[in-house]
Amino acid sequence: MAHSPSSLPRLVIPIGDPAGIGPEVVLKSIEDPVITRDCQIALIGTRAFLPNTDFPLFDIPYNPEKITVGKGDAYSGEISFLYLQEAIKRTLAGEFDGIVTAPIAKSCWKQAGYDFPGQTEVLAGMAGIDRYGMLFVARSPRTGWTLRTLLATTHIPLKDVPTALNPELMTRKLELLLDCLAGDFGITNPSIAIAGLNPHSGEAGQLGTEEKDWLNAWLDSARQKYPNARLIGLIPPDTMWLEPGRAWFEGGGNPADAYLALYHDQGLIPVKLMAFDRAVNTTIGLPFIRTSPDHGTAFDIAGKGIARADSMKAAIQLAAELCRQRSSGDLD
Ligand SMILES: NC(=O)C1=CN([C@@H]2O[C@H](COP(=O)(O)OP(=O)(O)OC[C@H]3O[C@@H](n4cnc5c(N)ncnc54)[C@H](O)[C@@H]3O)[C@@H](O)[C@H]2O)C=CC1
Numbered sequence: 001m002a003h004s005p006s007s008l009p010r011l012v013i014p015i016g017d018p019a020g021i022g023p024e025v026v027l028k029s030i031e032d033p034v035i036t037r038d039c040q041i042a043l044i045g046t047r048a049f050l051p052n053t054d055f056p057l058f059d060i061p062y063n064p065e066k067i068t069v070g071k072g073d074a075y076s077g078e079i080s081f082l083y084l085q086e087a088i089k090r091t092l093a094g095e096f097d098g099i100v101t102a103p104i105a106k107s108c109w110k111q112a113g114y115d116f117p118g119q120t121e122v123l124a125g126m127a128g129i130d131r132y133g134m135l136f137v138a139r140s141p142r143t144g145w146t147l148r149t150l151l152a153t154t155h156i157p158l159k160d161v162p163t164a165l166n167p168e169l170m171t172r173k174l175e176l177l178l179d180c181l182a183g184d185f186g187i188t189n190p191s192i193a194i195a196g197l198n199p200h201s202g203e204a205g206q207l208g209t210e211e212k213d214w215l216n217a218w219l220d221s222a223r224q225k226y227p228n229a230r231l232i233g234l235i236p237p238d239t240m241w242l243e244p245g246r247a248w249f250e251g252g253g254n255p256a257d258a259y260l261a262l263y264h265d266q267g268l269i270p271v272k273l274m275a276f277d278r279a280v281n282t283t284i285g286l287p288f289i290r291t292s293p294d295h296g297t298a299f300d301i302a303g304k305g306i307a308r309a310d311s312m313k314a315a316i317q318l319a320a321e322l323c324r325q326r327s328s329g330d331l332d
């Protein structure tokens with residue numbers, strides 16, 4: 001369905017931690033007409049951090065003199081939290097179809113008294129949902145192939161991963177992924193590769209027992225429950241990324257439609273190695289679209305004008321694409 005300008009997807013962008021590169025990558029992105037031609041954009045921020053932009057701005061006044069660019073603190077954490085909250089409130093009220101969040105620093109939120117593992121949990125909490133997932137989507141500029149990686153667990157210490165994982169959680173994440181592949185990407189008979197937890201997927205229990213104790217049995221039952229999906233695994237975590245690596249850099253092969261990684265770095269090291277600057281973090285399961293770049297606040301380069309905006313641009317484009325898909329049933 002073609003959109004008239006007034007029916008283009010309405011996206012709101014909270015500009016993230018003003019001490020980081022958020023404002024810079026937002027401004028660089030919206031200066032690019034290719035990025036803004038297919039959506040309507042409004043910003044949530046403070047005018048002082050967004051000079052010379054004509055895009056609509058919900059201006060939340062803060063004292064820019066209290067911000068040290070390159071050094072996040074409680075004040076920048078407070079501001080970035082309230083920008084996000086404002087974006088969610090307005091989206092839940094129906095003013096926007098989707099939110100594209102610029103990066104925040106979780107440690108600065110904590111200093112400001114907001115103890116959340118990330119923006120995902122604030123979005124889910126305010127939307128009143130407990131079924132949600134963190135999916136990274138990246139299209140290869142070399143081959144056009146799309147890498148989709150869902151994390152079963154996200155921002156928890158590594159030592160807590162084995163106890164956080166259980167059959168109910170795995171089923172919840174798999175169902176979210178199946179719903180998202182069908183609803184947002186039009187893939188109704190997907191192939192999904194699922195990683196083991198331990199080296200060599202436990203080597204028959206010699207290098208870890210989670211696979212033998214329950215993961216293999218869970219996968220067998222999931223195959224019965226979801227016959228439309230081809231569930232591949234448990235794949236040893238190190239070899240899981242060979243096929244997507246080939247598809248990303250060379251094309252061809254037989255990559256899966258999506259990859260289910262069991263913990264943060266198992267999924268994000270390969271994603272960032274292949275697709276830093278390209279990958280988009282999207283929260284699935286929300287009643288609205290939410291995307292974000294895959295990078296963080298990059299305090300080390302903030303204020304230098306050298307931040308690359310490609311991941312932020314990809315986040316805006318994907319948000320617009322997903323909004324269109326939801327409203328029309330077509331995916332470009
Ligand atoms: N979407 C979000 O809100 C995210 C927030 N974070 C937060 O960001 C903070 C910093 O995290 P780090 O692990 O240091 O990751 P980071 O992504 O901020 O930085 C990692 C490295 O990549 C470089 N880099 C990042 N983005 C870049 C860009 N657009 N252009 C050029 N170079 C870039 C940085 O200079 C740094 O050397 C943490 O507090 C973390 O929680 C991290 C990832 C995502």
Ligand SMILES: NCC(=O)COP(=O)(O)O
Nearest residue numbers: 117118119120121281292
């Ligand atoms: N590693 C991804 C990340 O830190 C982004 O998390 P969130 O703030 O989107 O929850």
